[in-house]
Amino acid sequence: MEFSRKVWVGLLLASALGQSVMFSQTADAGHYAEQGQAALASGHLDEAQRNFEQLRSMQPNVAEVHAILGRIYYQERKFNQAAVELKAALKLKPTLPKVHTLLAISLSEMSDYRPAIPGLEDCFQHSAQGAEKQMCGLQLERAYTGLKLDQKAVEVALQMDKLYPDDPEVLYHSSQIYGNMAYQAVRRMNVVAPNSPWRYLAAAEVNESQGATAAAIQQYRQVLEIDPHRPGIHYRIGRTLLAEARRSGAQQEQSEALTEFLAELAIDSTNANAAYEAGEIYRSTSDYPNAEKYFQIAIDCYPDFDDALIGLAAVYLAEEKAQPAVAALRKAISVDPSNEVSWYRLSQAERSLGDAGEQSKAMTEFRRLHQARLSSPSSALQAEQSEVTKQKVDEEAGR
Known part of the structure; x- marks a missing residue:
């Protein structure tokens, strides 16, 4: 694991070399200490190793010599030798700073996970230094995974995601x-319940996430063969067909998706997402009465469904009903003031009503949010991960 190796081990050098006065008991020892430290500072590890090995032979009972030599071996990826020196350092002086942590990481790199875990856990839970804490967290994940303690590995991964959400x-x-945990669960499911709808559902979701549309739909339909009235399955088929329709531009797949959304509503009339997607398909084909009907169903099921409110407002605008459009958009903005689409369509509605002041305010806020979105690399990812089709502004709106 390569994370911050040079940065982090520098912490050990700073700690251990604070005792360098102990190296100067003889002229030769002082010479090797000085040369070794200079070589370390310039990144010449081979030369540093030779000098500190000489120093170790002259002063075998100085803990700091073993600690620094262990750090050198660690940087050279000689983890077995590093562990030997770090253990020797701790035997001579158990209070040496950072050495317990570096020993734990070295043991983990050697795949000697069990004795590594206490030191890694202590470092991860108590270290206040970001680089050190992150290194220990990554090594702790590795150790737990190596020992097949998958649940513990997941717990650490969840903590790491919170601490370092943008670290690649x-x-x-x-x-x-997470992938390993999911794989183990599915593998176990295949053994204990090979014909379970849950097995087919898991396989379908994997295929859908990988863009294997045909395979995903086949697996979803196998779920329906076992349980024809299971809620959510027609919706997932429709969602998969809709994603494929967007990629290919095929109207037939959009029509098939609509059939699935309506079938879902026949099973579960409270599925707001299915109603919303049906409304959006009807809106895209200019069937405004049905679009209004299904957007309203979605809102009745989930009053704070901002995309459904925005979609309904778009229908009202197409039907030249600006006043109810403004009401729907004001409600959407109260739910999510940061949604630029609400403000853009509100500016259109206010223009239709002839209110130039409110139109200008809405357009100003839209432009501010639009520029902020263009500057945020995470906004596109959030839209991509949305459970439903997101409402969008006209292509020329941001220009």
């Missing part, structure tokens, strides 16, 4: 841990 290395290792 943390995100990578978290994805590996």
